[in-house]
Amino acid sequence: MNNRTKIAILSAIFNLIWFILTFLWNRSRVASLDGEALGKTWGIYFLVLVTGFLVLDVLSAILIMSREKRSGGQGFEEKTDERDRHIEGLAMKAFGAVSFLSFLVSAILLALGLGLHTYFCALALMVLLSGLAIWITYIIGYERGL
C-alpha cells in the first residue's frame, strides 16, 4: 500500500474521532445558549476543530513516514511527481465541491427556519466531510487509479 494511502486512512480515522469527541464536548456547552453567545461558542468550537484536524494530519504524516524510514524506506525524503500532483489536484476539487454543497445545505437549513443550532451543526459536518473528501480522493487515487 502506498504511504500516502496509509496517511490518508490514518488522517481520516483521526479526523473522524476528533470530530466526534469535539462535537460531544461542544454539544453540552451550547445546549442552553442563544444569540451572540451561541455564535461565539460555536466559533471557538470551529477553531478547535480545524486546528485539531491540521495537527492530526501532520501527526499522521509524521507517524507513517517515521515508520517507513525505520523500515528502510525514504521517509520524508520520498519525492513527489506528476501523479501525486494530479491526485492532489483532484483532492482539492473534491474538497471544493463537497464544501460548496455542504455550505449550500447548511444555508438551506437556515433558510427553512431550522435555527442557528442546526445551521452550526451542519457547518461542523461540512468541515468533516470536506476533510474526508480529500482523504477519500487520495485513497481512491492511489489504490484504484483516477
Next chain:
Amino acid sequence: MAKKTRITNKIRTLRFLANEMTQQQLADSVGVTRQTILAVENGKYSPSLELAFAIARVFDKSVEEVFAFEDE
C-alpha cells in the same frame, strides 16, 4: 477493483528486454517514483505526454511503440 485507463502500454515487456530493468531504475531514469511506474504499467494512471516521451526514450522507442490508445 482498479479502474483501468484506455492507454495500454508495453513497459513491462520492454523492461524485461532491457536486461530486466527494474521499476526503480526506470523511475530514476525518468524522474518519477516507482509507484508511478507501477501505476502506469498496470493501467491505473495515464502518464503525461512528457513522461510518455521520457519513458519511450529510455527504451529507444517511439511513443506509439510503447503506448497505445484503446478504442471503446
